[in-house]
Amino acid sequence: MNKPKLWTKDFISVSLSNFFLFMTFYILLVTLPSYVLQELHGNASEAGLMTTLFLLSAIISRPIAGQWLERVGNKRVLLTALVIFAGASLLYFFPKTVIGFLLIRLLHGVGFGMATTAVGTIVADMIPTSRRGEGMGYFAMSTNIAMVLGPFVGLMAVQQWGAKILFTLSVIVAFCSLLTGLSVKLTSNGQHHEVAHSNFSIWNLIEPTAVPIAVVGSFLAIVYSALLSFVSIYADEIHLASVSSLFFVVYAIVLLISRPFTGKWLDLYGPNVITFPGIFLFAIGMFILSKSGAAFTFLLSAGMIGLGWGTLFPTFQTIAIQDAEPRKRGLATATFLSIYDMGIALGSFIVGAIVSKMDYSTLYFYCSLYILIGVVLYYFLHTRKSKIKSQEIIKEQEI
Structure with missing residues (x-):
C-alpha cells in the first residue's frame, strides 16, 4: 500500500514560512539586548525586557489566535499575523529610545504568537493522520535550523555591518515568511461559521x-x-x-x-x-x-x-x-x-x-x-x- 503523500507544495511552503519566521525571531533575540546596552545606553533589566515583553505578548495573543482560527479560518489568521510580524520588523529603524523599542517588541510578539499558532495548526491539518508524528518532526526541523542559523546571521550582521544592516536583514527574512505563507493554498470549512456566534468566555481560549x-x-x-x-x-x-x-x-x-x-x-x-x-x-x-x-x-x-x-x-x-x-x-x-x-x-x-x-x-x-x-x-x-x-x-x- 502506498503511503499518503507528505512532501506536498503546501507542506514545504508552510515549513519555509515557519523557518523564516523563527529566523527573524532568533536574529533579533541575540542582538537586541546588546543593541539596547551599547547604542541606546539602557541598563541590563531593560535589555532583558526586549525578550520578556516579546514572549509575553506572544503568550497572550496565542489563545486569541487559536479561537480566531475556528471563527474566520486558518489562511486569514496566518496572513494577518504575518503582515503584523513583517510590518513590525520595518519599525525597528525609527525609535531612538528604549521605550520605543519595547512598544515595537510588544507588537512584534503579537504577530509572532498569532503566526506560530496558525502555522502549527495548518501543518497539522495538512499532514496525513498516519504520518503525523513523522510530518510534525520534519516541520519542527524548520525551527531547529532557524535556531542555529538565526543567531549566527544576526551576530555576524551586527558585528560586521552594524544595526541598519541587521534590521534590513530581519525585514527581508520576515517578508520571506509572508511571501511563502501567501503561497499556501487552503480551503475554508464550515466549522468556522458554526462557532462564529458562540459567546465569548475565557475558557474558550x-x-x-x-x-x-x-x-x-x-x-x-x-x-x-x-x-x-x-x-x-x-x-x-x-x-x-x-x-x-x-x-x-x-x-x-x-x-x-x-x-x-x-x-x-x-x-x-x-x-x-x-x-x-x-x-x-x-x-x-x-x-x-x-x-x-x-x-x-x-x-x-x-x-x-x-x-x-x-x-x-x-x-x-x-x-x-x-x-x-x-x-x-x-x-x-x-x-x-x-x-x-x-x-x-x-x-x-x-x-x-x-x-x-x-x-x-x-x-x-x-x-x-x-x-x-x-x-x-x-x-x-x-x-x-x-x-x-x-x-x-x-x-x-x-x-
Whole structure:
C-alpha cells in the first residue's frame, strides 16, 4: 500500500514560512539586548525586557489566535499575523529610545504568537493522520535550523555591518515568511461559521486536552531555557569558548540525522517509545555537560541533548494535536505553545536568580536530576490517563 503523500507544495511552503519566521525571531533575540546596552545606553533589566515583553505578548495573543482560527479560518489568521510580524520588523529603524523599542517588541510578539499558532495548526491539518508524528518532526526541523542559523546571521550582521544592516536583514527574512505563507493554498470549512456566534468566555481560549502534555513540556522547557541563556557563558568559564558556537550546530546535525527515524517510530509505536528514552537522553546530556572539561564531552553533550530534547518537543506538540478534536487543533496548538513559552520565560527568570548562588557546572548537574522528574510527570499526566481512557473505550465497545 502506498503511503499518503507528505512532501506536498503546501507542506514545504508552510515549513519555509515557519523557518523564516523563527529566523527573524532568533536574529533579533541575540542582538537586541546588546543593541539596547551599547547604542541606546539602557541598563541590563531593560535589555532583558526586549525578550520578556516579546514572549509575553506572544503568550497572550496565542489563545486569541487559536479561537480566531475556528471563527474566520486558518489562511486569514496566518496572513494577518504575518503582515503584523513583517510590518513590525520595518519599525525597528525609527525609535531612538528604549521605550520605543519595547512598544515595537510588544507588537512584534503579537504577530509572532498569532503566526506560530496558525502555522502549527495548518501543518497539522495538512499532514496525513498516519504520518503525523513523522510530518510534525520534519516541520519542527524548520525551527531547529532557524535556531542555529538565526543567531549566527544576526551576530555576524551586527558585528560586521552594524544595526541598519541587521534590521534590513530581519525585514527581508520576515517578508520571506509572508511571501511563502501567501503561497499556501487552503480551503475554508464550515466549522468556522458554526462557532462564529458562540459567546465569548475565557475558557474558550484554552483547549483542556492539550494542558497536561503542555505542562510536561513547560516543566522540561525550564531546563532548556537554562541552556539557551547560559551555555555560551559556561563555555567561557570552562575555557571552551572556541567551540561554544558549535554547540547548537552539533545539536541541529543530530536532529537532522535522527528525525526520519524518530518521527516514523512515533507513528508506528506511539509516543511512549520516543518520550521515555528522550527524557533519559536529555538528562544524560545535561549531566555530561555539567562535567565537561574538554571539547569532545562538551559537543557530545550537545548531541545527546539534541537527540533527547530535540525529539521531545515535536512529540509533545503532536500529542497535543492528536488529543484534540479536529476543529480544536488551532486552540490546542495555541494552548500548548503558550504554556510551553511560560516555561521558557519562567525558566529564564528562575535560572537567572539561581546562577547568582552557584556555578554553572553545579546548575547543569542539578538540571540533569530535575529532568528525571519529568518521567514521573509524563507518566501521570499522559501515559496513565491514556491507559484509563483506552480501557474505558474497550469497555464501551464490549457493552
